[in-house]
Amino acid sequence: MSISPADVTFRVADPDPAAAECTDLTCSTAAELLDPAVVVGTVLASVLALVAFAYLRDARGRCREECRRVADEQDAFEEFAAQLRDLPAGRPTGMGPSASPRGLPAGAASAVPATGRDPTLDRVKRAYRETVMSVPHYEEEYDDDFHASVAAELGDDAAAALIASDGLTPDLREGLTTRTREAVRRRENLTDALDAERDRLDDAETRLARIDRERRALAEHLDGRVANSFDACADVWRRLDELEQRCAAVASDRQAEIRDPPLDRPETSPSFYRYLYGRDPNTDHPVLAEVAALVSRIRADRERVEKRIANAQ
Structure with missing residues (x-):
């Protein structure tokens, strides 16, 4: 038998x-x-x-x-954090000084873009796409759009802030940097x-x-x-x-x-x-x-x- x-x-x-x-x-x-x-x-x-x-x-x-993929993602987030540090941050018109406990603008999810949008925020998005969303396995593993990726990795409020804010404020940059470091630690x-x-x-x-x-x-x-x-x-x-x-x-x-x-x-x-x-x-x-x-x-x-x-x- x-x-x-x-x-x-x-x-x-x-x-x-x-x-x-x-x-x-x-x-x-x-x-x-x-x-x-x-x-x-x-x-x-x-x-x-x-x-x-x-x-x-x-x-x-x-x-x-999986170790190779995780290492690629960790490198990508570290590069994104480095590019965030190099971007200038200011306080565009219409952005109040208040911030959430984690450094992201309070009420970002319901904020309305102000006029005179700072193009620095577009550089943040481009940096994210060219680092985190450009790892070799991204399409096979995730295959989602910018908003879904940021929400999954950095939080819903971070994704909302990048869409609704009219510029890269110091608080927003600090919040994004903190979340990015957390993403690195998760990979570690x-x-x-x-x-x-x-x-x-x-x-x-x-x-x-x-x-x-x-x-x-x-x-x-x-x-x-x-x-x-x-x-x-x-x-x-x-x-x-x-x-x-x-x-x-x-x-x-x-x-x-x-x-x-x-x-x-x-x-x-x-x-x-x-x-x-x-x-x-x-x-x-x-x-x-x-x-x-x-x-x-x-x-x-x-x-x-x-x-x-x-x-x-």
Whole structure:
């Protein structure tokens, strides 16, 4: 019977101190792994295992791609902030001195443009378009207009101020600069979270690759070096069962990470993992998918051993 990853459910067992005890098969397998031919086979198996972990490979690629995009956006906002600093700010006719607590003109959303509009504000808009809206992935990722972009990144009041104000006042420039710095900090925090996720992926792959190497070694041990006795097959079956329990531990740890993501997202936004992997048509939980795939291989091996046990009786 073939087993697909979709059929796999995880069970988490308590650590068993007796599992570390050296059985006859365990000791003989460890000794045989010192044989040069077995070492070569183990190295080849580890390479094949790394190739087999396609979900994790794709997840790391997604992290790298997102890191590049976030870095581009951070650079763009930093450049926009630099251009804001270089623009002259004055108090055009009709603009009162009051400001909101965050530095943007009070009542900007309902302000009416005054006559004699200062062209500096047009330079602000052009600077935003030439920096933030000009990152290579902008159209693919966002594809929205100027007002929607400013509202999403700097706030609705900032977007309204850029439309309704008749010039770049010191308060407006300060408010825009503050919001732009916040956008930079969000990218910095996101980069840290992506780095943490890559570390988590590497840790999961290290553990799963070790399990898969042991699985392959058991199969080779049973096929080439041990007679198909009942006891030998039963020992291999038991160790395969232990490998599945270790897979369950990896899955349990990953589920805890999913409940505690490296970055909290607003309630109105997708979760960190859905944001990062949601566009993948295969899975938005690559570690769990990889565990399921490995468990399916372990169970297929165990079924093969069960047939040998039946024949040995």
